[in-house]
Amino acid sequence: MRAVMYAACVLLFSSQVWAAIDAYEFKSEEDLKRYERLTYELRCPKCQNNNLRDSNAPIAKDLRREIHRMINEGKTDDEIILFMVERYGNFVLYRPPVNESTWIIWFGPAVALLLGVAGVWWVARRRSAAAGPGAAGDDLTEDEKQRLEALLGSGQASKETDK
C-alpha cells in the first residue's frame, strides 16, 4: 500500500521535471547563468504560457540553440533580447516595455486600486457627515436638549438605585 501511495505521489507531482533539457556548453559559469535567466524570461512564441526553458516546441528548441550561439559569440543580453523581439515581437517578453500600448497593463491595476480607495473614502465621508457624532446633538432645540439631559440624568439615577 505504501508503495502504491509513493508511486502515485511521484506520478502526480513530477510534472516540474518535464522541463526540456539540452546539453549546452558555456565558456563560463556566468554565461550559463545568463542562458538560464534568458530562457526563463523569454516566452515561447508557439506556446500561450510557457517560457523557452520549459517548452518542448521545436521553435523553442531552435531559439534555445540561437541563444546559446549568441552567448558564446559574446552578444550582450540586450542584443539577444532585440534579436528575439525583431522576429517575434513583444509577445516573447514576459516583461513588456512601457509604452502607450502597454500602459494599461503596467498602470491599470494601480489606477483601479486608487479609484477603489477614492470610492470607499467618498462613501465613508458622506456617511459620517450624515450620521457622525456631534452632528446629531447640534440640531436639537433647547427644549429637546433639556429633555435629553433629564432622560440621561434619570438613567444614571435609576442605575444608582439598582445597586
Add this chain to the structure above:
Amino acid sequence: MNRRVLLFIPFVIFVGLFFLFNWGMDQDPTKLELARKDQPVPAFVLPDLHDPSKTLNQEIFKGKVSLLNVWATWCPTCRAEHPYLVRIHETGQVQMVGLDYKDEREAALKWLNDLGNPYDISLSDQEGRFGLDLGVYGAPETYVIDKQGIVRYRHVGAVDDKVWKEILLPMVRKYQKEGV
C-alpha cells in the same frame, strides 16, 4: 437629477463588461503580431529545393508581388491547404514562393510530385534559420511580399477560398498596382 439613476451604474458596467468579454471571445490568442511587418525580407542564401547546387537569395522577391508559403511534410494543415494553393497557382495571379521549412528534401520532393507543385520557386530551409529570421512560429504561414521585397502581411493557418478572396487577393492586387 434623481439619485436612483446612480443605481444603474452597476448595470451599465455589467453591459460594458459583457461586450468586452464577448469581443475577447472572438480574439485568437495564438495569433502573433507580425514583427517584420513593413520591413524588407531578411537576407538569406538558401538552396533551391529541386536543385540544391543552385542557391537563391532575397532578389527573387524583387519586381513581383509574391505569396511566400511556409510548409513542411510533417504539417497536416499544409496538406489540407495544398490543393487550394495549386488552384491559386493555376490562376497565375501572383508569384508563388514555397519555403520548405525544417523538412527532409526527399519527402518534400515526393509531396510536390504526388500532390502537384503550386510554387514558381521552392526554397529549402532545413535548419529553419531563414524561418526564424522571418519570424515563422508554425507552419503553414503565408506572407504577402510586395515588389520591393517588403513583408506586408502574414496569414497563419490554412489558406482557403475565404482567406484568398477576402484577404490575400485584394492585398496582392493593391501592391501590384504600386510602381516598381
